[in-house]
Amino acid sequence: MKPLSNSALDTSLIERGLRCKCPKCGQGPLYDGLWSFTLKERCSVCGLDYSKNDSADGPAVILIFVLGFLLVPLALIFESIFAPPLWVHGVLWGILALALTLGTLKPLKAYIMAVQFKHRPGDWE
Ligand SMILES: [Zn+2]
Numbered sequence: 466m467k468p469l470s471n472s473a474l475d476t477s478l479i480e481r482g483l484r485c486k487c488p489k490c491g492q493g494p495l496y497d498g499l500w501s502f503t504l505k506e507r508c509s510v511c512g513l514d515y516s517k518n519d520s521a522d523g524p525a526v527i528l529i530f531v532l533g534f535l536l537v538p539l540a541l542i543f544e545s546i547f548a549p550p551l552w553v554h555g556v557l558w559g560i561l562a563l564a565l566t567l568g569t570l571k572p573l574k575a576y577i578m579a580v581q582f583k584h585r586p587g588d589w590e
Contacts, residue, residue: 532562
């Protein structure tokens, strides 16, 4: 994997985020398993200690804002066109919000950790 560059849109950061890989080497897995949201203690390839810099609730807060911004207007448009019963909204938007949240939380957290590592690598030592 390429070393981190200084360009404004660093595709290696996005790639590391999407693949949920180590922010330093881009090789070691960041999480305990495919379905786990628990970070490993350290990288199995380069030994980077993940516990030194956890992104905490940042990715979840970003998802709340982004998904809320996207899903609420979609629900309003859906209501104005189809006017379904209320339980349809509950099931449809509940499942959609849960699926989008679970599907994007791990890559977003990995991306934020990669950005943190790029801009403040001294915090990880
Ligand atoms: Zn690593």
